[in-house]
Amino acid sequence: MQNMRSDLKKVTIIGSGAWGSALTSLVKTNQHHLQVWSRQSPYSLAEAVADSDAIISAVSMKGVRVIAETLQTVKLLPHAVLVSATKGLETITGQTPSQIWQSLIPDHPLVVLSGPNLSEEIMAGKPAATVVASKDENAAQLIQHIFASRNFRVYTNSDPVGVELGGTLKNVIAIAVGACDGLNLGTNAKSALITRSLIEIIRVGVYFGAQPETFWGLSGLGDLLATCNSNLSRNYQVGYAIAQGQSLETAIANIHGTAEGVNTASVLVGICDREKIYVPVSRYVHRLLKGEITLQQAVEGLMERDLKPEN
């Protein structure tokens, strides 16, 4: 992948957890001028983003609004592009990270970065692909070139909400699939669970205004497959641990980093109750996590629903 020296940009990455660190290593590969900011940094966020061409937020969902509100008060370069790499839904508002960024900082182009990107594999230099989505094509192309390298193939897309929701909603499904594997229910069950879950992800996506076809791509089906097939996924690990008899609290305490699917399940079910969107798998995950039902009851409940056409 050619990366002309005149294209070198000043990039700031906010967040130095698992994903922020992996994104940092990708930006370093291309030798851009890089600044990383986390709450432990000895300098302010304002200093970290001064003169930045691209500001990439890789904080967990609970940090998104506070970071966006801080950046709202900071002077950014007029052309600075904001990139959201978070996969979650806000508890109170039900908003996606990009909706929060857009509402608080509307004057800057916004790009969503999402795809099948398990951070440990990226840190190990293994090949991967991702999607950068924006309503602003130039902004998406800028971010594409900042990240693209021999081991990281980056596609542009014009459906940011669809790309973002693929990454967000699959976290809930990964908990279900982790539990399915933890119970050793077999490949038929797992395939049915993943496939039917994609249909429910699309139903939610359409409500948010996403294009259904986006969910067949890397950020939808791609990320669903990656997360549901890897014990590197923290969400999968939570489901697997519950199937092994651990409490949710113990499962969360034992994983490294954030399993966004736990909170996403609760926010999602709230939205789907209000909007009457049928999401049986996510709903059973939510009830399981709340302790309302056992895993065995969740399996039975999913299998014993009324018979219906596939589509």
Ligand SMILES: NC(=O)C1=CN([C@@H]2O[C@H](COP(=O)(O)OP(=O)(O)OC[C@H]3O[C@@H](n4cnc5c(N)ncnc54)[C@H](O)[C@@H]3O)[C@@H](O)[C@H]2O)C=CC1
């Ligand atoms: N780890 C992975 O493989 C991937 C993770 N993601 C997404 O990226 C996001 C972050 O995930 P990880 O880095 O894995 O989690 P993590 O738990 O390792 O790191 C979270 C980061 O967010 C920061 N943070 C949280 N609240 C904050 C606040 N109020 N102010 C400032 N910083 C705050 C933490 O300090 C930490 O740096 C999640 O939404 C996750 O779904 C997306 C793709 C891959």
Ligand SMILES: O=C(CO)COP(=O)(O)O
């Ligand atoms: O989003 C991810 C891979 O694309 C990471 O998944 P987990 O958050 O479940 O580890």
